[in-house]
Amino acid sequence: MRDKYCGSVSKDDIGKTITLSGWVFRRRDHGGLAFVDLRDVSGIVQIVFSPDISKEAHEKAGELKQEFVITITGKVDRRPDGTENMNMPTGEIEIYVTSFEVLNTCKTLPFQIDEEEPNEALRLKYRYLDMRRDEVRKAFIVRSNAYKTIRDYLSENNFFEFETPMLTKSTPEGARDFIVPSRLNPANFYALPQSPQLFKQILMIGGFDRYFQIVRCFRDEDLRADRQPEFTQIDIEMSFVDVDDIVRMGEGLVKAVYESITGNVLETPIPRMGYDDAMELYGTDKPDLRFDLSMTDLTDIFHETELGVFKKTVEEKGAIKAFVLKGKTLSRKDLDTAVETAKEMGAGGLIWIRNENNTLQSPIVKFLNDGEKASMSERLGIASGDVIFIMAGPRNATNEIMGKFRLYLGGKYDLIEKDLYKFLWIVDFPLLEYSEEEKRYTARHHPFTSAKESVRTFQGDYDAIKAKAYDLVLNGVEIGGGSIRIFRMDEQMAMFKLINMSEEEASEKFGFLLEALEMGAPPHGGIAFGFDRLLMMLLRLDSIRDVIPFPKTQKGTCLMTGAPSRVSSKQLNELKIKTTIV
Numbered sequence: 001m002r003d004k005y006c007g008s009v010s011k012d013d014i015g016k017t018i019t020l021s022g023w024v025f026r027r028r029d030h031g032g033l034a035f036v037d038l039r040d041v042s043g044i045v046q047i048v049f050s051p052d053i054s055k056e057a058h059e060k061a062g063e064l065k066q067e068f069v070i071t072i073t074g075k076v077d078r079r080p081d082g083t084e085n086m087n088m089p090t091g092e093i094e095i096y097v098t099s100f101e102v103l104n105t106c107k108t109l110p111f112q113i114d115e116e117e118p119n120e121a122l123r124l125k126y127r128y129l130d131m132r133r134d135e136v137r138k139a140f141i142v143r144s145n146a147y148k149t150i151r152d153y154l155s156e157n158n159f160f161e162f163e164t165p166m167l168t169k170s171t172p173e174g175a176r177d178f179i180v181p182s183r184l185n186p187a188n189f190y191a192l193p194q195s196p197q198l199f200k201q202i203l204m205i206g207g208f209d210r211y212f213q214i215v216r217c218f219r220d221e222d223l224r225a226d227r228q229p230e231f232t233q234i235d236i237e238m239s240f241v242d243v244d245d246i247v248r249m250g251e252g253l254v255k256a257v258y259e260s261i262t263g264n265v266l267e268t269p270i271p272r273m274g275y276d277d278a279m280e281l282y283g284t285d286k287p288d289l290r291f292d293l294s295m296t297d298l299t300d301i302f303h304e305t306e307l308g309v310f311k312k313t314v315e316e317k318g319a320i321k322a323f324v325l326k327g328k329t330l331s332r333k334d335l336d337t338a339v340e341t342a343k344e345m346g347a348g349g350l351i352w353i354r355n356e357n358n359t360l361q362s363p364i365v366k367f368l369n370d371g372e373k374a375s376m377s378e379r380l381g382i383a384s385g386d387v388i389f390i391m392a393g394p395r396n397a398t399n400e401i402m403g404k405f406r407l408y409l410g411g412k413y414d415l416i417e418k419d420l421y422k423f424l425w426i427v428d429f430p431l432l433e434y435s436e437e438e439k440r441y442t443a444r445h446h447p448f449t450s451a452k453e454s455v456r457t458f459q460g461d462y463d464a465i466k467a468k469a470y471d472l473v474l475n476g477v478e479i480g481g482g483s484i485r486i487f488r489m490d491e492q493m494a495m496f497k498l499i500n501m502s503e504e505e506a507s508e509k510f511g512f513l514l515e516a517l518e519m520g521a522p523p524h525g526g527i528a529f530g531f532d533r534l535l536m537m538l539l540r541l542d543s544i545r546d547v548i549p550f551p552k553t554q555k556g557t558c559l560m561t562g563a564p565s566r567v568s569s570k571q572l573n574e575l576k577i578k579t580t581i582v
């Protein structure tokens with residue numbers, strides 16, 4: 001029904017008679033001529049209805065309305081001098097219509113496609129209309145092209161692509177499972193996979209050496225801008241590797257995707273930072289390095305201080321941490337707002353000190369001796385016009401709150417260079433973390449993560465065990481993570497023992513993997529990238545919903561289809577299920 005796509009008609013077609021199909025995007029009447037912008041997935045071209053070319057087509061053109069679906073035949077001509085639109089790829093030509101047919105009409109639209117962005121509820125309810133908007137269409141085309149980039153890169157590096165089951169066993173992986181009842185096995189349930197973790201390890205044990213999959217994953221958790229109940233993951237696993245091998249391969253993949261989308265070169269190797277350094281300097285394991293504002297530890301300077309809050313912090317082996325905001329000369333109102341903001345973030349308080357004409361000004365300055373003021377000024381390198389912000393308290397809590405406060409300062413005072421893409425590897429994560437809810441240590445990543453040292457004979461501080469785990473961060477957002485896996489049965493059982501998982505529980509939940517580890521499992525490891533998050537960040541969008549064709553709302557609903565919905569009593573009876581809600 002067409003010879004070319006609308007966006008591909010060019011000066012080379014001048015003089016040719018061609019057939020196009022698409023949607024009526026805009027219609028304008030100028031004197032005796034009617035102009036229509038005809039749109040398809042490739043772009044827009046201007047078509048002209050002239051009574052001198054076809055009186056019948058010109059008369060029928062008066063019936064055309066926005067989003068009618070039409071097919072036209074006409075002759076390509078150059079636009080008259082002075083009417084060209086150089087902002088359009090087809091802006092130097094137009095097509096004089098000799099005949100056309102209306103293939104379908106369109107009802108009154110709930111929002112105008114060529115005007116400003118509608119509210120999100122309307123966008124999601126009428127997603128098929130939203131997709132016709134230029135910025136949405138372009139994002140989804142980028143998504144499609146990125147699939148090819150990923151597959152080309154991994155295929156060139158000898159990876160095999162395999163699918164793993166969507167209906168699998170419920171295993172503890174950090175979030176709630178979506179469960180699916182089995183009609184053939186009443187009172188038994190499948191789980192939708194949170195990730196293909198166990199299956200990709202099985203593929204390595206099966207000898208396939210290098211696996212990848214662009215896979216759907218499911219997690220029943222609270223939603224936000226960068227989280228959906230179902231999402232897409234670039235899943236990778238490799239045999240006979242260590243951390244450097246995975247990082248190198250992951251960098252190559254991200255470089256290929258980054259360069260294909262942005263057109264810029266990504267310099268590698270990407271810098272690495274240890275987890276402990278990230279927490280001490282930035283208060284987070286995913287620091288945004290688009291602005292240079294790091295914490296400085298002042299604890300040792302105040303070991304003999306008389307200032308109450310500092311003295312208490314030192315005695316309780318906490319931390320005194322500071323930021324220096326350079327050359328901002330903040331007003332008292334600005335400082336009061338900063339204090340209130342810090343308290344809203346969970347801080348017990350926030351101390352500020354201004355340097356005005358090389359004199360320190362603050363309600364607390366009178367409690368500091370000359371040596372403390374001199375040492376602090378020297379360590380922070382402060383100059384006239386600078387402002388110091390200080391928090392004191394338990395080290396971990398202080399670091400985390402200061403990390404949030406850093407982002408506040410970055411946004412409030414335009415410190416963030418928004419045009420930058422700053423990638424960073426975070427390495428040497430803790431293997432375990434203490435769960436206040438469960439009153440025990442749990443695996444920080446997952447229980448199949450290898451430690452940097454054997455856990456079989458471990459007798460020391462649980463908080464000190466480091467994992468062979470790594471995350472890739474972009475502009476303060478985690479876009480990928482993985483680890484080297486445990487590949488020996490005795491090491492895996494030792495890991496389960498560390499997190500207080502009995503042999504019986506381990507066998508019940510992971511019996512098939514444990515048995516496989518005793519069948520010649522090779523050393524292996526992998527990484528998974530959040531495909532939706534990566535695209536969101538590279539396209540500078542605010543939500544992964546903007547790069548997912550059919551996303552859910554923050555309540556996990558699909559406004560277009562009405563999912564989730566009730567099912568019939570017949571279906572429930574077949575599944576031997578009763579609900580408590582009528």
